[in-house]
Amino acid sequence: MKRTCFVLVILYTGCLAAPAQTPPPLVSPEVHADRTATFRFRAPNDKEVAVSVEGMAKPLPMQKDDQGVWSVTTEPLAPDYYGYTIIADGVGMFDPSNHVIKPNFLGRSSELHVPGPASLSWEIGAAPHGEIHHHFYKSGVVGDDRDFFVYTPPGYDARAKQTYPVLYLLHGFSDDASAWSAVGRANVILDNLIAQGKAKPMLVVMPLGYGAPEVLKAGFGAFRDRSLTDRNFDKFREALLTEVIPRVEVEYLVIKDRNSRAIAGLSMGGSESLLTGLNTLDKFGWIGAFSSGGITEEFDKEFPAVDSKATEQLHLLWVACGTEDRLIDINRKFRAWLASKNIKHADVETPGMHTWMVWRRNLTEFSSLLFR
Amino acid sequence: MKRTCFVLVILYTGCLAAPAQTPPPLVSPEVHADRTATFRFRAPNDKEVAVSVEGMAKPLPMQKDDQGVWSVTTEPLAPDYYGYTIIADGVGMFDPSNHVIKPNFLGRSSELHVPGPASLSWEIGAAPHGEIHHHFYKSGVVGDDRDFFVYTPPGYDARAKQTYPVLYLLHGFSDDASAWSAVGRANVILDNLIAQGKAKPMLVVMPLGYGAPEVLKAGFGAFRDRSLTDRNFDKFREALLTEVIPRVEVEYLVIKDRNSRAIAGLSMGGSESLLTGLNTLDKFGWIGAFSSGGITEEFDKEFPAVDSKATEQLHLLWVACGTEDRLIDINRKFRAWLASKNIKHADVETPGMHTWMVWRRNLTEFSSLLFR
Numbered sequence: 205m206k207r208t209c210f211v212l213v214i215l216y217t218g219c220l221a222a223p224a225q226t227p228p229p230l231v232s233p234e235v236h237a238d239r240t241a242t243f244r245f246r247a248p249n250d251k252e253v254a255v256s257v258e259g260m261a262k263p264l265p266m267q268k269d270d271q272g273v274w275s276v277t278t279e280p281l282a283p284d285y286y287g288y289t290i291i292a293d294g295v296g297m298f299d300p301s302n303h304v305i306k307p308n309f310l311g312r313s314s315e316l317h318v319p320g321p322a323s324l325s326w327e328i329g330a331a332p333h334g335e336i337h338h339h340f341y342k343s344g345v346v347g348d349d350r351d352f353f354v355y356t357p358p359g360y361d362a363r364a365k366q367t368y369p370v371l372y373l374l375h376g377f378s379d380d381a382s383a384w385s386a387v388g389r390a391n392v393i394l395d396n397l398i399a400q401g402k403a404k405p406m407l408v409v410m411p412l413g414y415g416a417p418e419v420l421k422a423g424f425g426a427f428r429d430r431s432l433t434d435r436n437f438d439k440f441r442e443a444l445l446t447e448v449i450p451r452v453e454v455e456y457l458v459i460k461d462r463n464s465r466a467i468a469g470l471s472m473g474g475s476e477s478l479l480t481g482l483n484t485l486d487k488f489g490w491i492g493a494f495s496s497g498g499i500t501e502e503f504d505k506e507f508p509a510v511d512s513k514a515t516e517q518l519h520l521l522w523v524a525c526g527t528e529d530r531l532i533d534i535n536r537k538f539r540a541w542l543a544s545k546n547i548k549h550a551d552v553e554t555p556g557m558h559t560w561m562v563w564r565r566n567l568t569e570f571s572s573l574l575f576r
Numbered sequence: 577m578k579r580t581c582f583v584l585v586i587l588y589t590g591c592l593a594a595p596a597q598t599p600p601p602l603v604s605p606e607v608h609a610d611r612t613a614t615f616r617f618r619a620p621n622d623k624e625v626a627v628s629v630e631g632m633a634k635p636l637p638m639q640k641d642d643q644g645v646w647s648v649t650t651e652p653l654a655p656d657y658y659g660y661t662i663i664a665d666g667v668g669m670f671d672p673s674n675h676v677i678k679p680n681f682l683g684r685s686s687e688l689h690v691p692g693p694a695s696l697s698w699e700i701g702a703a704p705h706g707e708i709h710h711h712f713y714k715s716g717v718v719g720d721d722r723d724f725f726v727y728t729p730p731g732y733d734a735r736a737k738q739t740y741p742v743l744y745l746l747h748g749f750s751d752d753a754s755a756w757s758a759v760g761r762a763n764v765i766l767d768n769l770i771a772q773g774k775a776k777p778m779l780v781v782m783p784l785g786y787g788a789p790e791v792l793k794a795g796f797g798a799f800r801d802r803s804l805t806d807r808n809f810d811k812f813r814e815a816l817l818t819e820v821i822p823r824v825e826v827e828y829l830v831i832k833d834r835n836s837r838a839i840a841g842l843s844m845g846g847s848e849s850l851l852t853g854l855n856t857l858d859k860f861g862w863i864g865a866f867s868s869g870g871i872t873e874e875f876d877k878e879f880p881a882v883d884s885k886a887t888e889q890l891h892l893l894w895v896a897c898g899t900e901d902r903l904i905d906i907n908r909k910f911r912a913w914l915a916s917k918n919i920k921h922a923d924v925e926t927p928g929m930h931t932w933m934v935w936r937r938n939l940t941e942f943s944s945l946l947f948r
Contacts, residue, residue, distance in 0.1 A: 246666075249665055298670045300669040328721050340763075423601070
């Protein structure tokens, strides 16, 4: 017994010295010329490691080599940005070899970029760049310290006279306020579309989307608690209408009428766009909902302000969802309800799951239609 | 043999189904009432896990429980923000239970906040908040797409007439351009100091600090390659002087003379502040160097423009280093060289290692002295 303890102590001392023998860094992810990508993860003692890649139905199992490095190479991938999570013995992790992560309150994803041609709206090219403004404030409505981001297009000059329309662009559940710029590349997409004459110069305001930030503590099951969900939606709308929009309209050169105000968002933010936009049509003339989720099927109750006059007021109601998204059903039901009410809208079904690949394309198409 | 293969296949199928049995989420880090903090990391098969905490000389070994969760609780910690890295079987990782990470090209650190009183300059309090502007541009000098950040103080209004002095604030090796705001809390520190009348309202410009971004590929050994290091410093200075400063002075309401222009930075950025500032005294009247590193001891060669007239031109030359920092020696040698040249400067030695805890305090003190 004593002998065993002695050995353990020696081992332990050896371990404390271990950082000196740091293993060589890995390259992960590595994108090859044929657009396949290799993920690598060093974990000599793990029993099972896989990588879950955004847009793939199942994690890809990784194989371990004799150096304790797990790896897997994908099929050729379409040029895009992909979130991915290393799942090491059941725990989702950032890839420690990659400094680019997706900001998110709940998920742990790193990011893979498979570069593509300049024709892809999210690729940084020769277009002049707009600017992103990061604002901080104490919300009286919610009671927390929070932030929002504002994209101003190239050439925007606060000292000039030109005024701009505004798109309020909302993130999804678990995202933070930086998601549409950091992950969605909204600034790059607008830079490119504006340079090509495909979108009108506009401001894009990206607020924090939680009216009840405690929904994050409940995790992805939060939407089962209807009173929490309703408070989250209601307080978000109140903070947007009474705090964010008034401040934007004081601090920026914007056109202050419903014809020049759009609201759109993804997932939870899609529902917020519908709940806020369709219930305050005096404020918004353009509404987009990408892969919306979190509202109930009692649409008459969710949208009490919507009647047949809505069609006259709306320049655009654009309801999109990927056909492989589990939320396609509720989106189809919602569009059927709109049709039953004779509300003119765009039915948009695209390939894809509940992914940023879908939403970057949604933003590209939707923003091109605005303010015309 | 056949039998073994069969068993392996069965196991493998079982493993693919594993994500359904996701383990319960951990709380990590958890700060207790006595200001101790507990780190937790699930890794049932790892042999050795430790956590390396910013400002501690050695990693803290973690202990595994029967659920495969490793944990350790610290001694009581002074209120501050601490970077920390989980070291799992020799690999440095982000903490997968924590969504707050430190942006960095090379290191993988998560962040622990031990909250403190409002008297600490980096705590978000009742002070009005300035704004952070994120700019993107193609650098002709370096040849890459890059970014810089600009803090404008509360009340800054591009449509008004008031002009402001500017602090150019430089990050360290391995940081990105967001480091001084995301990790250094420069915006919060300035908000608080300005509200308390301890700092003059000023703009803070935080550019990307690499003149030769390929230094990052060489890792922490980059500074042994003097030609690479010199190119990195030279091209940084050129990009700052010919690209960033001219653009800031067109786009913002700033006072365009050396008496209202300061330059300061940490580690590599401290050296850049000295190399740029002391060699272009016609541009800068205020210079700060925090824990500088990366320059040689041939100070006469590094600073050819410095002569006894420098003292007349400099409002402030502030050279700081933590006494437990391995760079204290070269900083002492540099200050001795300044003294030998009769260059007036502030010798600042504080407790601390090569850490952001030191640099947040450096910024607090240095920015309070500026433009008076």
